[in-house]
Amino acid sequence: IDTLLSATRSAGAFLGSAALVLRFARDRLSQKRGTRLLMGNALAARLFKSALDRAIPIRERHAARDLIVENGRVVGLVVEGPSGPRRIGARRGVVLAAGGFPGSAAMRQALLPHADRHYSMAPAGNGGDGIRLAQGVGGRIGTDNVGNAFWAPVSVMREADGTETRFPHLILDRAKPGLVAVDGTGRRFVNEANSYHDFVEAMHLAQETRPAIPAWLVCDAAFVRRYGLGLVRPGLRPLGRFLKSGYLVKGETVEALARAMAVDPAALADTVARMNRYAETGTDPDFGKGSTAYNRYLGDAGHRPNPCLGPIRTAPFYAVRVWPGDIGTAAGLETDPHARVLGADRQPIPGLWACGNDMNSIMAGTYPSAGITLGPALTFGYIAGLDLASATP
Template sequence: MKTWTCDVLVIGSGAGGIAAALRAAHDGSSVIVVEKDRYLGGTTAISGGWLWVPGNEHGVREGDTREEAETYLRHLAGNSYDATAVGAFLDTVPEAMRFFTDEAGIAFHYPEKAPDYQMDAPGAKVSGRAVTVGATDARILGEDRLRMQPYLQSYTVFGYMPEVGPDIAQFLKANRDPAAFRHAARKITATWVQTLLYRRAHLRTNGNALMTRMVAAAREAGIRMWTSTAAEEILRGPDGVVTGARLSGAHAGEVRARLGVVIASGGFSGNPELRRRYFLHDPHGDDHTTPTLGHDGDAVRLTGPLGGHVDDRPHQPASWGPVTVFRGLRGQKRWFPHLRAFGLPGLIAVDRDGERFANESSSYHDFGVEMIRNDADREGTFGWIVADDTAMRRYGIGWAKPWPFPQTVFRRAGYLHSAPSVPELAAKIGVPAAALQRTVEDFNSGAACGEDPRFGRGSNWFHHFKGDMEHRPNPNLAPIEKGPFHAVKIEMGDLGTYAGLAVGPRNEVLDEDAQPVAGLYAVGTAAVSVFGGGYPGYGANIGPAMVFGYRVGRDLGARAGERVKRSQPPAAAVSGGSEDLAVRGRR
């Protein structure tokens, strides 16, 4: 059996794993990252690429305070609030962000407005906490350019992924603004040409841009990154200290890790057995679709023999995100996560009874909480997005793109359902016609005036941020009145689990007696969430993954330094050793 040796072994190549690898390598540790997928980047690479990082230097200059962040997180977590974990997170944010900017070369963008998801909660902020990344040229990856995880195809527009911010705003109005149309046409044309010539476009946006930057930094640091390589077993010595892992796939064999193993392999929302245990809305294990990549419960499987176990204290076991599951034109299974569309004018969401059940402009997570609650005593968790033709032609509904895209494509795929009238649409989707008609009429009476008396939709900055800021009198509200009418089915999905491996203050994996498993760490959605079941804002998964990944990498790097000092002979006996160490520290 082939054996490799390193200081730190990282399992998983998403934001948390690469963050840990980068920080450990910065202090001179040799690092190997193993990824079971054929591509690098994990779920982060198909995400929006945001980080929710209160206390970053930019936000502090805008007036954000530690006390406000703690107040806000305490409100969201309720009885699940973990003051120690929150404190560790907030303590580390400034240091971690400086490292990623100065050492990893990540070009963060601090939007003028990126509201927290619960703007009516104490301590919420309109801006300063949510951070995104600028578009990146993938050629900085060199020969690894094609090893980066591709976009989630259903999210692209003719292969181009609009960048969060002004870019996507231009795409949303490209069918009614000539300048916006030209902008979109340039982006799409460049994507086609580069894909034809180079197999994939050079410009990477959102989470793909973030991971392109991080993987490029890892390459520069000399970190070995192995794809198509799965961790099968965590190894430890006679003293119980973790010593590495047994691998299968492209690099079958064993890796001996002198300092420790970091598990960053994602959560368990792709594992039916674990969902049956922890997702109460999914009692049969199949009533759920996750768009995450590789979240198959590997962290639980790998650590179980060592006493690792799931900490299910968060009041929500996952960060929810409604999805639509459909078949592509060639019959392949596809899905679309609905992370924005509910907030646009002229759309509502109804349940199987034809009734609205939540504020459609709340966050996808909070909407998901209400969707689960609404269907708690019923078979299956699902609903429908309903829109009139004005909204459909202007905004589309998720994967069903607006005019001039032909609607027949989306109907043929079983994604979009259309009918001349509201009662006829109700009959098509199997909801009571009278109830749906009444729901639409009740909604229209307030929407015409820019009001939603029932749920308060469009009443704060976050709602407006999700809507059409050019629409008046309310960016989130317009009557549903022009036929034909359209509907898209939504089911429950997630963006990653909040329940995860129990970890200690240094993110060391804890056994069933709450004792650290020496040499074993977990970060990202492999570990229990710091937010206790709440979803504070854009990047609530990636922000903590990178911050705690940095923290673990820093601690491991410090251990490397201590080991070198202990092994160093007395100064008088050293001949050239200090020069060797200086070179190692710069690697």
Template sequence: MDRVWDEEFDVVVVGTGAAAFAAAVTAADAGRSVVMLESTPRWGGSSSMSGGGLWLPTNPLMERAGAADSRDEALAYLEVTVGDAGPAASPERRAAFVDGVADFVTMAERLGMRFTRAAEYPDYYPEKSGGKIGRALEVEPFDVRRIGPWWTSARGQDGVPAPVKTDDFWLLQRAWSSPDGFGRGARVVGRVVAGLARGRRLVGMGAALTASFLEIALRQGVGIWLECPLEEILVEDGRVVGVRASRGGSAVDLRAREGVVLAAGGFDHNTALRQQHQGVDGSASSGSRGNVGTVIEAAARLGAALDLMDDAWWGASIPPATPDGSAAFLVSERSVPHSLIVDSEGRRFANESESYVDLGHHLLEHARQVPGRFWMVTDVRHARRYLRSYALDPRANKAMASAGILHRADTLAELADQIGVDRQSLQETIDRFNGFARTGIDHDFGRGNSAYDRYYADPSSRPNPNLGTIEKGPFAAVEIVAGDLGTKGGVVTDEHARVLTPDGSVIPGLYAAGNTSASVMGRTYPGPGSTLGPACVFGHLAARHLTGTVAAAARPATPAAAH
């Protein structure tokens, strides 16, 4: 007996983050009918709350600006940074990512997306072969009034509530310590005021990215169904033909004539899965609370291979101060001067300014050797000179203090007692660190040696912009844990984003992108936007493949530098 379908579409996309939107608008651009399913009442996923950067080597904006980059350099850089990290990061998938960048960007611009380069943002290992500065793109601040009532259900409201861009953010961090930081702050305020004067309500970063995607999708006629979680992936004669979802309390069977794309995030807030695969509970994740891994589990039930389930987009975070609170993911705060991170014995163990995924891995590894709590110790100049996102809300500060996460003291000895660290050990660590700050060379961990370190730094701090002594009270210590931007493991896919079984066979009709899929970046983080860049490109490639359409234009035969 033939199945009776409640609705039929050419393409069903599960999720509403950047990867999902990239797949949806690409399929719709090819003339296909598309519906997007969101399990929660709010669309946009973790992408909406993120910095919104997309790491896209050899992108068209670089070529237009005359910024030298090439396919060979990009692939060489991925080889040296990602290396052999399993099937998700295969050479074929790395090449597909790089080769898909230009077509994705060109299509998105044609559909109305306004990209800009983060021209000064370096790759995270810029000194390695093929490393560059300025490969990341982001979307210009977006007027959310253009999407009408859809903004009221946007998860982007949980992100940065201002039209801030990446190159604003790294200067805003030193708004009180330097003329360029103060000037950038004035520009951001001016942008807000000008927008309001023109009747606009501008947002930036991840909120701008997903809102731009939404506007395109609505114009194309893409259906966006909120509170419609996936229950089952439906198969007939060995091929995925649709999905069963729950809508309005009832099960609905949706036919997907050409394919299903899974792009619903990872398992950030699934405590059982995180304990099973990673040994953490996920409470310090900054990912969307709707990311609970049900879509990954549904694919696994069909026989999909899984990879990198033990890994995440790690980083140093301040744990939530209340059971229903959110963790604070740290980027610039741990990199600017007058700060360091110590373990429970009062010792440093890593370069505080290194890429967040590296520091996250170091936190996890070191915790196995030296159990206990980790602390970022600062002196009063850290508080006075730099924008500290975790300390802007007095209510949050009070909650952190009540929870024993934040401590303040007039002397280092008192601070050591408060955080349970040996006084002498902490003083010896800080004395040694202060010596490095005065000479400008961190002989232990090389903080400030890389261009990436120096991106989040204070050039007025000499001789090393990342180092400053810790000697002026009052002092503070805030607890640091290994948090994340989301999980990195998921279903294994090929260069077309088709879902694979453990023997490498394709599951016909099923595709995946974003954090639902195991990352092409393996166990590292090559540059700013290494989550969203591949997410969008592989969402785009999935739709290209399932609709049988090809790139609008072939890649130039010569590197961008030759034009």
């Protein structure tokens, strides 16, 4: 990302960006997408290739409908496929790893705050199927979490034809210098450079005393050109589509922007003026933006004196609404240290394991760092595999 953003600022970045673009162009000559995989994509691809190398059957377009229980033990499941229902037996057991419940409106309503104004970035097909199957044989959802999802602020663009595009504001804009987040009163409520999970927690907390859902990310024209804003990519691109849809709100002055946002113009002007003073000193005494190594890492390393604090002065000024959202759910099935699903009596249900987001968060819904879903998923998937291997078929 830093290489691409700096493509016009140094020869090394230009050459690096050109190599990425040429690699992608070459891939598209023969493939539907680029083949350069990173982060979660690379992890999923490696695991998938391992399964293919071992000739493990992968059944696409099959939905799990019911668990098969005989003599108190889970011995298989019923799936619905293109040719109809089918029973699949399990000699050792069944592992539930269906991605939690972000795609289930009913479970979101029951377990997440402000569910009517909440936008998930997780796959819509993750509808709580694994959790539902386990509940049908006595499994229980954990009830002691600090939160039941891993939060992220999400902006939403609605087109004239009714289609909707969501964008998770994870690391690309909030920590950069020259952006401020405000609530419905035009005042700050959070350190903008904190983690996406902490940002939404602050939205939830602020909403208890003042309107903070949605919140707003505010910046100026120079910021949009340099860093982009949500769905708006950096550079000198036309913004008409984003303005027409209402995704972006624009004002020639800060006060005019405030009126377009329906917030107090004096409050927003004062907030921006304070941030401009902090940009000069490099210190944010209100919320500490740029005061931690995490903040500064996500800022602009070439900006001084603080990688996260910059002026908001270049007209026109822009804002985008952000809503509470998630990148996955934390509430899941209670399990034991072997990843076996527990029943109402706190004893393992014979033949049933769970991992990933179907398993209740081992961090009780807190978010100490990125990867807090992938790490436990890999660990307890491995533990479940070892336990299955030792189980009597």
